[in-house]
Amino acid sequence: xxKYPLDLVVNGSKYHxxxxxxxxxxxxxREQMKLxxxxxSCGKGECGACTVLMDGKSVASCLVxxxxxxxxxxxxxxxxxxxxxxxxxxxxxxxxxxVQCGFCTPGMLMSAKYLLDNNPRPTREEIRAGxxxxxxxxTGYVKxxxxxxxxxxxxxxx
Amino acid sequence: MDTVNKPARRVDALGKVLGESKYGADLxxxxxxxxxxxxxxxxxxxxxxxxxxxxxxLPGVEAVLTAADVPGLHTFGTVVPNQQVLAKxxxxxxxxxVAIVAATxxxxxxxxxxxxxxxxxxxATIFDPEEALAEGAPVLHDDSxxxxxxxxxxxxxxxxxxxxxxxIILEREYKTQLVEHAYIEPEAAxxxxxxxxxxxxxxxxxxxxxxxxxxxxxMLGLKLNEVRVIQSFMGGSFGxxxxxxSAQCARAAMLALKTGRxxxxxxxxxxxxxxxxxxxxYKLKYKVGVTREGKLMxxxxxxxxDAGAYTAQTPFVTWRSVVQAxxxxxxxxxxxxxxxxxxxxxxTSAFRGFGSPQIIFAQESLxxxxxxxxxxxxxxxxxLNGYHQGSxxxxxxxxxxxxxxxxxxxxxAVERSDYLRKFKEYANQKGRFRKGIGLACxxxxxxLGAEGVDATGAMVSVQYDGSVxxxxxxxxxxxxxxxxxxxxxxxxxxxxxxxxxxxxxDTANIPDGGPTVASRSTIMGGNAVRIAAAKVRETLLGAVLxxxxxxxxxxxxxxxxxxxxxxxxxxxxxxxxxxxxxxxxELLTELGWYKAPKVSWDDSHGQGNAYFTYVYGxxxxxxxxxxxxxxTRVLKITAAHDVGRAINPETVRGQIYGGVxxxxxxxxxxxxxQHEGEIKSKNFDEYLIxxxxxxxxxxxxxxxxxxxxGPYGAKTIGEPTLEMTAPAIASAVAQATGRRVRQLPxxxxxxxxxxxxxxxxxxxxxxxx
Numbered sequence: 001x002x003k004y005p006l007d008l009v010v011n012g013s014k015y016h017x018x019x020x021x022x023x024x025x026x027x028x029x030r031e032q033m034k035l036x037x038x039x040x041s042c043g044k045g046e047c048g049a050c051t052v053l054m055d056g057k058s059v060a061s062c063l064v065x066x067x068x069x070x071x072x073x074x075x076x077x078x079x080x081x082x083x084x085x086x087x088x089x090x091x092x093x094x095x096x097x098x099v100q101c102g103f104c105t106p107g108m109l110m111s112a113k114y115l116l117d118n119n120p121r122p123t124r125e126e127i128r129a130g131x132x133x134x135x136x137x138x139t140g141y142v143k144x145x146x147x148x149x150x151x152x153x154x155x156x157x158x
Numbered sequence: 159m160d161t162v163n164k165p166a167r168r169v170d171a172l173g174k175v176l177g178e179s180k181y182g183a184d185l186x187x188x189x190x191x192x193x194x195x196x197x198x199x200x201x202x203x204x205x206x207x208x209x210x211x212x213x214x215x216l217p218g219v220e221a222v223l224t225a226a227d228v229p230g231l232h233t234f235g236t237v238v239p240n241q242q243v244l245a246k247x248x249x250x251x252x253x254x255x256v257a258i259v260a261a262t263x264x265x266x267x268x269x270x271x272x273x274x275x276x277x278x279x280x281x282a283t284i285f286d287p288e289e290a291l292a293e294g295a296p297v298l299h300d301d302s303x304x305x306x307x308x309x310x311x312x313x314x315x316x317x318x319x320x321x322x323x324x325x326i327i328l329e330r331e332y333k334t335q336l337v338e339h340a341y342i343e344p345e346a347a348x349x350x351x352x353x354x355x356x357x358x359x360x361x362x363x364x365x366x367x368x369x370x371x372x373x374x375x376x377m378l379g380l381k382l383n384e385v386r387v388i389q390s391f392m393g394g395s396f397g398x399x400x401x402x403x404s405a406q407c408a409r410a411a412m413l414a415l416k417t418g419r420x421x422x423x424x425x426x427x428x429x430x431x432x433x434x435x436x437x438x439x440y441k442l443k444y445k446v447g448v449t450r451e452g453k454l455m456x457x458x459x460x461x462x463x464d465a466g467a468y469t470a471q472t473p474f475v476t477w478r479s480v481v482q483a484x485x486x487x488x489x490x491x492x493x494x495x496x497x498x499x500x501x502x503x504x505x506t507s508a509f510r511g512f513g514s515p516q517i518i519f520a521q522e523s524l525x526x527x528x529x530x531x532x533x534x535x536x537x538x539x540x541x542l543n544g545y546h547q548g549s550x551x552x553x554x555x556x557x558x559x560x561x562x563x564x565x566x567x568x569x570x571a572v573e574r575s576d577y578l579r580k581f582k583e584y585a586n587q588k589g590r591f592r593k594g595i596g597l598a599c600x601x602x603x604x605x606l607g608a609e610g611v612d613a614t615g616a617m618v619s620v621q622y623d624g625s626v627x628x629x630x631x632x633x634x635x636x637x638x639x640x641x642x643x644x645x646x647x648x649x650x651x652x653x654x655x656x657x658x659x660x661x662x663x664d665t666a667n668i669p670d671g672g673p674t675v676a677s678r679s680t681i682m683g684g685n686a687v688r689i690a691a692a693k694v695r696e697t698l699l700g701a702v703l704x705x706x707x708x709x710x711x712x713x714x715x716x717x718x719x720x721x722x723x724x725x726x727x728x729x730x731x732x733x734x735x736x737x738x739x740x741x742x743x744e745l746l747t748e749l750g751w752y753k754a755p756k757v758s759w760d761d762s763h764g765q766g767n768a769y770f771t772y773v774y775g776x777x778x779x780x781x782x783x784x785x786x787x788x789x790t791r792v793l794k795i796t797a798a799h800d801v802g803r804a805i806n807p808e809t810v811r812g813q814i815y816g817g818v819x820x821x822x823x824x825x826x827x828x829x830x831x832q833h834e835g836e837i838k839s840k841n842f843d844e845y846l847i848x849x850x851x852x853x854x855x856x857x858x859x860x861x862x863x864x865x866x867x868g869p870y871g872a873k874t875i876g877e878p879t880l881e882m883t884a885p886a887i888a889s890a891v892a893q894a895t896g897r898r899v900r901q902l903p904x905x906x907x908x909x910x911x912x913x914x915x916x917x918x919x920x921x922x923x924x925x926x927x
Contacts, residue, residue, distance in 0.1 A: 036184040037177020039393070041342045042427045046842035049342055077177035090175040094167055097808045100816065101636025102174030103181060103343040103393030131850045135842065137342050137394050138636050140815030141850040 008069050010035070011079030019066045026050045026061040028069075029076060037077035037106045041135075048134030051107035052076045058114035060133075077106035080113065089113060091156055092147035100138035108134050112148045121152050160716050162649040162870050165808040168641045169660055170391075170634065179391040182346030182362035187420035190348070191220055191260040193413050194267035194423070196274050197432065198249035198256055201285075201502040201835035202296070203278035205247060208257060213273040218262040221416045222270065225256075228412065230379030234404055236369065238307075240299050241401060241468040241505070243377050243408045248281070250298055251467035251502055252835050253433035255405070260413035260421050285834055287464040287499035288441065298467060298500040307465035308473040308498035310480035312764030314552050320456025320491025324447025328528055332444070332520040333901040336464070336830040337437040337823075338839070339509055340847045343393020345402055345434065346424040349410040355418055357384030360407050363392050365399040365635055366673035371665045373404035378411055385411075389663040395635040396820070397508035397675065401470050402434045427841045435470060436830055437509035438463040438498070440479075440516035444524050447491075452532050454543045456491040457552075459483050461517070465498040466505035472498040474609050475506075479513035481768045484552040485521040486564050486601035487543040492552045494764065502835045508675060510817070514602060514881045515824060519902060522598040522885035527898060535581065536597060536889070537572065541565070545601060545774075554765040557772065561863035564774045567798040568599055570859050571776040575796035580780065584893055592783050593793070596889025598882040599776040603769025604874040605678035608759035612678070614671030616686040618647050619747035620694050622740050624718075624733045626651065626658045631671025632683040633663040637876055638809035639679045643687045645805055646869055650691030651698075652715030653732055669749070677874040680805060681771075682752055684869035690750025697746060701739035702730050755867055771865050775799040775878045777818070779886035780854075783894040788910030790826055790891055791854075795883060798859035802873030807860055810875050814858040817879020823848045825884035829903050833920040 003018040010033065019028065029035040029052070038061055041049040045060040052061045053075040081087030089112050092098070099105050108131065115122060115130030122130060127148050128141075136144065150156060173179035210222040225232045225246035232246050233239045245254045257274050261267035282296040289295055290305040298305055321327055347362030357380060364370045367387040374385045387407075392399070406423050413421040425433070440463050447456040461479060465472040476496045483494050529536040545551075547562045572578060580595045587593065606612040616630040628647045634640045640660040648655040661667075671686065672678075699710050699720065706713065706729070708722045715721075721729030730738070739746055759766040778796040783789070795818050804810045827846045831838035839845035864871020884902055891909060892898040899908045907914050 030184075035177075036180070039181070039343070040183070041344060041393075042842045044427075044841055044843065047342060077175075082176075086175070093175050094171040097165075097168060097171075097812055099168060099171045099174045100638065100812060101341070101343070101392055101394040102170070102179055103341075103636075105174050106177045109175065128850050135342060135847060135849060137340055137396070137820070137847060138816045139812060140817075140819035140848075140856060141853050142815040142856060143812060145850070 004067050006067055006070050008071065009073040011075060021067060023066040024062055025064040025066050025069050028066040029061060035076050035078050039103055039106060048111060049104055049107040051110040051134065053110055053114060056117065058111050077109055080109060088151045088156055092151045095157055096143045096147035096150060098139065098143040098147040104134060104136040108136065108144055116152060124149060159649055161645045161655050162805050163803060166641055166645050166655055166806050168638060169644050170640050181343055181393050182348065182390045183424045185348045185361055185390065185422065187348065187350055190420040190422055191262060191413065191417060192264040192267050193258055193260045193410050193421045194264065194271055195255040195409065196257040196271045198245065198252060198254045200249060200278050200280055201252055202281040202283045203249050204281060205245060205249065205256060206277040206279055209275040210257060213259060213270040216266065216270050216273065218266045219259060219270045220419065221260040221413050222274065223258050223412055223416060228377055230377045232377065234373040234376055235469055236471060237473045238469040241470060243405050251504055253504055255409065258409045258413060260417055283502045283835065285501050285503055287462050287501050290499040290501045291462065291497060302500055305500040306497060307469050307500050308476045310477055310496045310764060312480050312492060312494040312552055314554060315491035317456050317458050317491045317493040321447040324455040325450040326531055327445065327447045328531055329445045330524055330527060331900065332442045332523060334440045334516040334519055335902050336439045336832055337509065337828050338431060338830050338845055339396045339398030340845065341394030341396060341398055344425040344427055344430040345399060345406050347403065347407045347410050348420055348422040349407060349414040350420040351414045351418055355415050357386065358411050358414060360385065360387045360411065361390050362403065362407060363399050364389050364403045364407065365392065365395040365633065367633060367663050367665050368631065368670040369400055369673050370404050370407055374408050374411055377408045378415065387665045389633050392635045396510040397512065398434060401507055431837050431840055431845065435505045435507040438465065438475060438506040438516065442516065442520040444520055446524060446528060448528060448532065452534050452539050452542045454487055454489045457484050457489045459494040461496040463496065463498045464503055464506060465500050466503040467500065468505040470505055470507035472506065475508065475513040477609055479517050480764055481553055481603060482514055482601065483517045483521065485518065486545045486599060486774065488545065488549050489552060503832055504837060510820065511877050511881045512676065514600065514877065515884060518598065518600050518881045519885045519888065523888055523898065523900065526889045526892065540568065540599065553768045555767045560771045560865050563800040563861060563863050564599060564601065567774050567776040567800050567861050570861060571778050571796045571798040574857055574859060575778040575780065577778050587894070590784060590786050592785055592894040593781065594783065594890040594892065594894030595778065595780045596886045596893060597776065597778045598885040598889065600878060600882050601772050601774050602878050604681050604771050604773060605754055605769065606676050607769035608757045608766060612672065612682065612754035613752060614682045614686050615669045615749055615751045616643065616683060616690050617668055617747065617749050618687065618690040618694050620736060622736055624657060624736060628658055628660050628687060629668045630663065630683055630687065631668045632674045632679045635674060637813065638806065639683065641809060642680055642805045643683060646684050646687045647691045650688055651695055653718050677876040680872050681868045681874055682754065684805065684872055685752035686750040688750065688869045689752060690748045693748035693750065694746055697744050698735045698739055701742050701744055702735050705730060705738060771867055771873060773800055773874050773878055775882060777882040777886045779883065779890045781887060781890040781894060783891055783909060785895060788906035790904060790909055792822060792887060794855045794857065796857045796859065797879065798861055799875060799878055800861040800863055801875045802865040802868045803862050803871035804860050805870065805872050810860055811858045813875045814879045815856050818856050818883050819848050819853060821880035821883020822852065822887065824880065824902060825887040826903050826905065831916055838920065
């Protein structure tokens, strides 16, 4: 199959690839870039586990072709923060027990980041609306909402 | 207590929020191949021939294998080993695999599957479990005549006498549906062959590493010490990653041993729904006799569970049903029959609740219906018959060795939900939107009970710098086991929990302690950790006696120190105590082993002390129903659970919230559509699990009555949390609409019309409309 040039920025660094037309963004991230924090669960945009930010917008990376991301800036969970400087959402998810099995967590964090980037003080209802595309089977979502609200209200323990 | 009974942050949270924790699908090894499975297109057929030659010739395909290539036995199973790793002569459901391929890419493996030619001769099919038990039905397994996968009987007193002494007799039939675990992580495994291909190392989303090892040893013809299973981080399981993982791991292992290369297999969601086992649908017939005053006299229960194509855990699942089918109520005369029937449907096995969600839906709906017949309030009927200290269960067990806290959990849930006021307020509503409130309660046997041998182990190893390893045979599935066990080890050693590092479960470094099931981790595994840590602590105390000039009895410990009770100035740090012990050549690594207290069971009459202790819970649901659309909005769930002792109140709450969410899905949304053996709900667009907007306010009430057997009195929380939600919601809907729905889930059609249109839809489609 023919290959196409792809230039994009991922987590702040520039990359160039030659990719096939049917390569999905989730596969580019996971298989070629070894950014394994982005998870795949349903492969059809229903669960949100593969959520990343593309030019600041949350997308299901299983529904985006890699070449569609040409010229884009992608942020994955690996670009959210680091062990030395956790993103406030990461801190809040730990502090509020919002993580159980953890498989939905990266996608939840990215959707939550998109929400707070665009609405820094959401109500609980707005948090629900913002996370409506992300499925979790463990937590009942209660502590996930608590964690996001804590960040929005600046109530993080140091 | 310094660490136990207090919130502690999850020890596994950091890696997960960073996206660095490695799940099965994240693993990669040099030279790794990708495996794929060819499924049967028929629900029941004889395999006449399989031609793999064209597939094998495809460049990049390294192996194409069938049942003929299984090195050992081609079947496995905990109770009856009739499940096939690959179908040998006969396929029995659409999730049966007939051939496997290993190739250099998943796409190539898929391409090779299409080149495999299989000839089948179709056999007569059976999809209705009731018809499967009838005479003349096609038989699925020669060693299961009449398609009986399980049959449990319970006889207490004389049930006909009980009915004769009753003033009112009520007969009702309830149905529950096929339900998918819907763990967000689909099944994934990687098998790496050992040098020389003598043994293998298996990684993946494996709920029960020891069950997997046993199955693999049998099918691969390897010794147990040649199969090393190391659990990866688990993206949820809920009972669901047992047999299906044994099959996946065995297939990957066959390909790895054949090619000498690591082989990875990852299911798509569609494959997961097609092959993976699910929660048993039950058909439950209840006949109950009661006096005018509301005293239960007799219950006759007849249940048929659809076991699907293979036995798997059906005998155990249905056993819990027979023990608990009468609910937490005193009934002097009982006759219960629970059957598991083989059909050509997808097989069913363990799923959080394990035979309890079905019976609790029936028996708690029944209690409300009975209360209606008697003109009593549902709560009053429950209070009149509910278990109290010294009650005798349907299995003849006297409940006197633990605190029977049914009335306490009910009282607390009733008070916090304002149930009594709302129950009156919501009676006889008019208008489009109507509210209702419903209550359900349960008792639940902890751990395995008389199902089988119940013992488990853990190892605590103190390093000379003061850091600590904990190893356990029970495994983290997302529920928080690592955190709980770390807290217990820290408490026993008197140290900060930050010192503890919990190692992934590895069958090569800890004894087989049975499966992580039956909500047994805290009560069983917690005891094992406590024993191991206490042994190490005793060694440390013994080593510092000279230094502190005191006897063991005079010492206290905590907050990283050991001191003399009478004179706390005479103390030693944890590190210095370790140095003392090491300089004396003492061993600071210990194995803890805990055997469950004795239980008993008489199979012929279903009598005995089925479980060594029980937990009690009560959930109350408040709903609002749109009577024009049938849409039910849950407003609030109040959930009171006696956990014995909460080792970590925050993870207990996490279990309650998550269990209620799954219970809410069971009540309102979830039903795997299966038509003539074909799973029609193929992904999360067709199988709906609760999303964040479906969730109501949940008030979790933790009740603590320490149990004499549990570590620090702790018992069980994982499964009770979901088993009461559906009947509570169903009774709330019945109050709101004035009509009871006796079949789950209470989707729009059932609430609005009283029946589902879904099955008609499939029939119409087949008719060409």
